[in-house]
Amino acid sequence: MRLDDDDFSLFGLPQRQAQDRAEIDARWKALQALVHPDKFAAEGAAAQRLAMQWAVRVNEAQQRLRDPLLRAAYLCELRGAPLQASENTRMPVNFLIEQMAWREAMDEAEGEGSVQAIDDEVASREAALLAEVQALLDDHNDADAAAEQVRALMFIARFRQDIDKRLDKFDGLGQ
Amino acid sequence: MGWDNRIMALLQISEPGQSPNPHERRIAVGIDLGTTHSLVAAVRSGVAECLPDDAGKVILPSAVRYLGDGSRQIGAEALAAQAIDPENTIVSVKRFMGRALADIANRDKLPYEFEDTPGMLSLATRHGLKSPVEVSAEILATLRFRAEDSFADDVFGAVITVPAYFDDAQRQATKDAAQLAGLNVLRLINEPTAAAIAYGLDNASEGLYAVYDLGGGTFDISLLRLTRGVFEVVATGGDAALGGDDFDRLLADWALTQAALSISTAHDKRAVLVAARAAKEALSSVDSIALHAALDVGALNVIVSRAQFELLAEPLIGKTLTATRRVLRDAKVKVDDVQGTVMVGGSTRMLAVRAAVGALFGREVLTNLNPDEVVALGAAIQANQLAGNAADGDILLLDVIPLSLGLETMGGLVERVIERNATIPVAQAQDFTTFKDGQTALAVHVLQGERELVSECRSLARFELRGIPPMVAGAARIRVTFQVDADGLLSVSAREMISGVEASIQVKPSYGLSDNAIADMLKDGFASAEGDMQARKLREARVDAERMILATRSALAADGDLLDVDQTAVIESLLTALAATAQDEDANAMDAAVEALAAGTESFAAERMNRGIQRALTGLSVDQI
Numbered sequence: 001m002r003l004d005d006d007d008f009s010l011f012g013l014p015q016r017q018a019q020d021r022a023e024i025d026a027r028w029k030a031l032q033a034l035v036h037p038d039k040f041a042a043e044g045a046a047a048q049r050l051a052m053q054w055a056v057r058v059n060e061a062q063q064r065l066r067d068p069l070l071r072a073a074y075l076c077e078l079r080g081a082p083l084q085a086s087e088n089t090r091m092p093v094n095f096l097i098e099q100m101a102w103r104e105a106m107d108e109a110e111g112e113g114s115v116q117a118i119d120d121e122v123a124s125r126e127a128a129l130l131a132e133v134q135a136l137l138d139d140h141n142d143a144d145a146a147a148e149q150v151r152a153l154m155f156i157a158r159f160r161q162d163i164d165k166r167l168d169k170f171d172g173l174g175q
Numbered sequence: 176m177g178w179d180n181r182i183m184a185l186l187q188i189s190e191p192g193q194s195p196n197p198h199e200r201r202i203a204v205g206i207d208l209g210t211t212h213s214l215v216a217a218v219r220s221g222v223a224e225c226l227p228d229d230a231g232k233v234i235l236p237s238a239v240r241y242l243g244d245g246s247r248q249i250g251a252e253a254l255a256a257q258a259i260d261p262e263n264t265i266v267s268v269k270r271f272m273g274r275a276l277a278d279i280a281n282r283d284k285l286p287y288e289f290e291d292t293p294g295m296l297s298l299a300t301r302h303g304l305k306s307p308v309e310v311s312a313e314i315l316a317t318l319r320f321r322a323e324d325s326f327a328d329d330v331f332g333a334v335i336t337v338p339a340y341f342d343d344a345q346r347q348a349t350k351d352a353a354q355l356a357g358l359n360v361l362r363l364i365n366e367p368t369a370a371a372i373a374y375g376l377d378n379a380s381e382g383l384y385a386v387y388d389l390g391g392g393t394f395d396i397s398l399l400r401l402t403r404g405v406f407e408v409v410a411t412g413g414d415a416a417l418g419g420d421d422f423d424r425l426l427a428d429w430a431l432t433q434a435a436l437s438i439s440t441a442h443d444k445r446a447v448l449v450a451a452r453a454a455k456e457a458l459s460s461v462d463s464i465a466l467h468a469a470l471d472v473g474a475l476n477v478i479v480s481r482a483q484f485e486l487l488a489e490p491l492i493g494k495t496l497t498a499t500r501r502v503l504r505d506a507k508v509k510v511d512d513v514q515g516t517v518m519v520g521g522s523t524r525m526l527a528v529r530a531a532v533g534a535l536f537g538r539e540v541l542t543n544l545n546p547d548e549v550v551a552l553g554a555a556i557q558a559n560q561l562a563g564n565a566a567d568g569d570i571l572l573l574d575v576i577p578l579s580l581g582l583e584t585m586g587g588l589v590e591r592v593i594e595r596n597a598t599i600p601v602a603q604a605q606d607f608t609t610f611k612d613g614q615t616a617l618a619v620h621v622l623q624g625e626r627e628l629v630s631e632c633r634s635l636a637r638f639e640l641r642g643i644p645p646m647v648a649g650a651a652r653i654r655v656t657f658q659v660d661a662d663g664l665l666s667v668s669a670r671e672m673i674s675g676v677e678a679s680i681q682v683k684p685s686y687g688l689s690d691n692a693i694a695d696m697l698k699d700g701f702a703s704a705e706g707d708m709q710a711r712k713l714r715e716a717r718v719d720a721e722r723m724i725l726a727t728r729s730a731l732a733a734d735g736d737l738l739d740v741d742q743t744a745v746i747e748s749l750l751t752a753l754a755a756t757a758q759d760e761d762a763n764a765m766d767a768a769v770e771a772l773a774a775g776t777e778s779f780a781a782e783r784m785n786r787g788i789q790r791a792l793t794g795l796s797v798d799q800i
Contacts, residue, residue: 029405033571034791037600037661040784041361041561042201047784052660054788056602063597164504173501 205554210391369553
């Protein structure tokens with residue numbers, strides 16, 4: 001095992017989209033117990049620097065593996081279909097219409113209840129798309145098709161962040 | 176054997192931090208450097224306990240007084256004089272650590288003469304200008320002496336706690352203070368995490384817990400997941416300028432308004448705050464109390480009811496609840512998911528605080544641990560482990576960075592590079608390029624905070640990357656890597672990717688003490704110990720030398736096969752040289768020989784560690800089949 005192994009190899013997980021979140025967390029903690037700089041506090045500067053590299057790498061892998069969207073994007077990359085999101089901004093028409101409808105609904109929504117209702121709808125659409133991505137990656141091994149859907153999911157994720165900011169304000173948490 | 180048991184077995188095999196000789200126990204302490212109270216604790220016979228002073232007291236009031244005869248008082252004696260000698264008795268210095276003058280709100284209500292020194296404010300005392308770092312160092316040194324008296328031995332190192340919400344400037348200032356006090360800082364750990372250690376081990380709890388830590392000057396709210404010796408911080412929030420002192424100030428202001436009194440002298444400013452604090456504390460057990468003080472402008476005598484105080488306290492408590500709700504959202508959990516809320520810090524004795532937090536979480540808060548001692552105890556447990564004393568029951572702290580890190584971009588905006596609540600240690604790279612042909616330098620401005628504008632975030636440092644090979648504009652690719660270590664401190668490195676040149680970085684921290692300033696303070700004989708400095712230095716050097724020799728011999732015995740004949744010979748000669756100096760009385764020569772051996776065994780140490788990790792990881796993957 002090496003620092004430059006991919007995230008799945010590092011964590012000893014099968015290279016697929018379907019994962020058990022609890023399993024990822026358990027392996028993350030087991031790995032950190034081995035490489036965390038605290039374990040080498042009395043070993044000198046060189047050992048600490050090396051431990052730091054490993055600990056940073058393990059944390060980076062965990063961040064990516066535990067988030068279904070980041071994980072899917074990573075898998076696409078590993079399988080030769082990198083997202084290149086900044087270059088591929090063209091989205092299917094249906095998708096764009098759906099996005100516009102949501103944004104209009106958000107503009108018109110007044111109370112917390114209506115905003116939450118929109119979030120629920122977006123969330124279930126997101127879940128459906130994720131399921132589709134998982135099938136494309138794990139069952140059909142079609143990374144290109146998956147990458148397209150992952151780009152769509154990134155749009156949706158950004159929209160949900162905006163919804164979050166709206167909901168924050170109702171909770172007195174707006175900036 | 177299941178995967179879990181194999182991991183535990185592997186952990187027991189690879190224990191590089193453990194001291195090879197049981198008699199080589201290193202004395203490591205935990206220090207809670209609090210706004211109002213400071214404590215030092217250590218693990219003795221497997222139990223963490225706070226160390227008392229000669230009078231049997233464990234709490235050291237965080238007060239330092241500079242007297243007319245050139246001496247200093249630290250602790251209760253100083254505190255007793257805070258109203259009679261207000262300008263020279265520094266209390267709550269933690270609120271000034273890593274802060275510029277402009278950062279201190281309501282400073283006109285404080286009796287101090289502040290100086291707007293660049294980097295960090297200073298306090299004008301009869302001993303001259305004092306940095307908050309120097310004042311804190313006095314407190315730390317006092318605790319160090321206490322520990323050394325307690326063990327009749329030198330302290331190897333200390334874990335020092337800081338509020339989770341402390342930013343880079345405040346953390347660095349704390350480390351600087353420890354250095355001045357002659358302490359080897361093993362780690363800075365966050366106060367809520369330290370409390371969780373003491374609590375988790377004490378109560379053998381597992382699950383999701385909130386730690387609500389309201390001290391004299393800072394507020395932290397942390398959400399932790401505790402499982403079998405692993406303390407995972409899920410999210411943290413708070414306010415590094417909100418604490419008991421602020422409740423005192425509101426009460427003092429109200430009392431003065433009631434009595435239609437207006438104050439201006441340093442004495443009055445301090446006296447009214449002291450009176451307000453006493454009243455506030457009394458109201459935790461009685462329904463009403465007389466707030467009285469003999470001020471220069473006249474006698475102050477106002478009756479305060481608990482209800483009145485709670486009305487005044489409400490907006491401050493409200494701020495803590497808002498921060499708490501923020502943390503719950505960041506963690507994506509609901510109040511029902513939280514199994515218990517631990518109250519830490521003297522200010523959580525306020526009944527209104529307990530009630531409010533209980534109401535938010537829908538259950539009674541947990542107060543079974545002493546809120547004054549719990550942080551120091553947790554720090555002591557961690558210190559014991561870092562020093563290599565803990566044979567089993569290792570704990571793992573997975574903490575987070577509390578505030579996002581970003582870079583200044585066009586138009587005075589901040590672009591986030593590392594998000595708050597990212598698990599540390601963490602690193603993130605950002606690529607830059609040049610905008611002019613032949614450009615050989617680049618300016619980078621690093622900030623900390625959640626806002627979008629540079630003006631609303633804390634400036635951490637400005638870097639100049641020099642030595643970029645001249646190229647056409649836009650051709651260079653300079654990768655700047657930001658790394659936050661386990662202490663929560665930032666470091667930066669840069670590399671031009673096309674040529675491979677490591678750009679040299681000139682770091683200008685926007686705060687803090689320069690290395691020269693610290694060196695000067697050390698030279699001025701800061702916190703010089705009673706007793707013989709020379710003898711102590713020799714003792715320490717000899718112990719270091721003996722430990723180094725023992726550790727190197729063990730390493731050669733275990734992993735000598737990693738070296739070839741020549742490499743082994745080099746190390747052997749360094750060992751011989753070191754052993755020779757250990758016979759003499761020259762501490763400096765010993766230190767130099769230890770340094771030389773350390774430098775000479777660095778790559779060997781790295782290879783040993785690498786081997787240990789590879790072995791353990793290979794064992795991991797074998798299990799998964």
